[in-house]
Amino acid sequence: MIDFTLNMILFKLFLFLSLKGFSNIYSGALADPNSTIRVQLWRAQGYLNQAVLTEFDDRAHYDDEIWMRDNRTIDFMIFDIEADQMASFLDEHNVSHKILIEDVRERVDDALVHTFPTRRYGQIDRTPRGALDWTKYPTLDQIHAYLERINKKYQHCNLITLGKSVNNKPIYVLKISTMNPTNKAILIDSGIHGREWTSVVSMLYFIDTIVRDFRHQPSYIKDRDWHIIPVLNPDGYEYSLNNDRLWKKNRRKVSEFCYGVDLNRNFEYNWAKQSSTRSVCSDTFCGRAPFSEPETQAFKKLTDGPRFHGYLSIHSAGTKVLFPMGVTSSDHVDQITMTKAMAQAMRGFQNYQFVSGDIHAMGKVGYGMAIDWMYFTKKIKHSYIIETRGQNGLDVLVPKEILPAAKEVHIGIMKFAELFNS
Incomplete structure (x- = not known):
């Protein structure tokens, strides 16, 4: 060695x-x-x-x-x-x-000069409060203002505060529904990792697209109760925007010099099974206990309520559609079919080579993850991850790529909903 x-x-x-x-x-x-x-x-x-x-x-x-x-x-x-x-x-x-x-820093800085919405990179964002510019990544305040605006504007939207983050920022879930009691509920989250900005923009774009004319959406959209958490890790997202582009964890102080718990290692199923996640200064630190963090507690609180029939977690960047590791039951065939169809639909937009498969086989080895907990513990058969496009695995898109990346995720979710309906 x-x-x-x-x-x-x-x-x-x-x-x-x-x-x-x-x-x-x-x-x-x-x-x-x-x-x-x-x-x-x-x-x-x-x-x-x-x-x-x-x-x-x-x-x-x-x-x-x-x-x-x-x-x-x-x-x-x-x-x-x-x-x-x-x-x-x-x-x-x-x-x-x-x-x-x-030079990764040069590549990141080059993208940030064009897409970061604050003065830090020489730009002042002049987007009206409550609106979004699909060529830039929004600040947390802009995201919250947008959610509050559409909550007031559209009667089928209901913005709910699930809880507060470590730094006391609200964790919102937006429920989009016609309130038909026969609707099946679907949960989508994004922004579980602070640095995954494109996942957040993609989720906001999906929201924006369907709420504008919700009652005229296809039946597989409007006949569902959509519960969407646009930023599950608000502290990490804001810290990544303002301080450290590659920051992924929350902002819990875990030792004298180290901060952060990887929220996607803080779920109970197979928690702490990987030794490296138990190191407090690791980028994948799993926390002191399952659901030790207010962000994952808020997620759990939501899933302990309505019975969810489908779950999507949006990440960036990897151009993949994934299902939980180690599935050997009869669900396996359906999961392969679903993820292949979603990846194929997303490829059809601009020919980005989205691939699909078992999360473990595709190289995303991890324990204590939300997707595994939702499938194995909450028994949600259709639990999947969508990873957006990126550049060599980096979430550093230039302005002209942000909206197409969001549209690909929209296409993937629409295909998921269509097949879920059938």
Whole structure:
């Protein structure tokens, strides 16, 4: 095994001293505009033998960012000074490799200059209060103002406060319904990870599209009770907008220097099964107990109410449609059919290569996740994840791509609703 340990310790020490509060060494390097560290995104591809897999398992304990992983491919971030060692290691094991992004911070900043709606990046957003600009990512205040506006404007909308975040921000669910008692309920969430801005915009676009003329929507839309949580992690979303683009967790202070619980590791089913999630400074820290966080408690409170018949969780970015891991029952065939159809419909828009499959087989290994809890514990057969388009797994879309990405998610949800109806 190659010796990255000294490098990792030195860089962790440097970032610890200069960037207190960041739990992830790469997001810290990317957030500091004065940092001389260059972070790259690599792809390793080929037969991944046990030595290679062990290497990346060990690196995961140091909070390295594995962006995508399956049986033959790993996309990961790496410091530029590690490049020669990593290349030699992969060559030694006959694993092909290439650099997908030479400088991740440069790529992120380039996208932010055009899409970030605040003065931080030299732009003042002049979008009227309560309206949204589909070429920019909205602030949390803009999202809340928009939800409040449509709640007042449309009688089939009911905006409900589920609870408050760690930093006392409201967690809203928007119910869209004709109030027919025979309607089946569907739950959709987005923004469970702070940095996944495109997931939030996509959900807002879906809301905006259907509420404008809800009674004339297809029956598979209007004959449902839609419960939509646009930003499940408001603190993380706001912190990612204003401080650290790659921040994913909530803003719970978990130790003297570390912040945040990964809300998508805080659900009860298979909670803390993965050892790396128990480290308080890990980017996937699962919390002190299942549902320890007010955000996941709010989610659970909602699901303990009406009986949900379908569940979607919107993430960014991966161009995937996924169903829960380890499904072996008769549900499996229906889940394959559903996710394939959704991915195919989304591909048909602009030919982005959306793929579908088991979340574990597609490289999204995780425990304590919402999708597994909803399927295995709450017994919701049709529980799926939609991952939006991105650039090499990064949610850094330029302005002209934001609306098309949102439209793809809209198409996927419409296909889900259509097949769910049949």
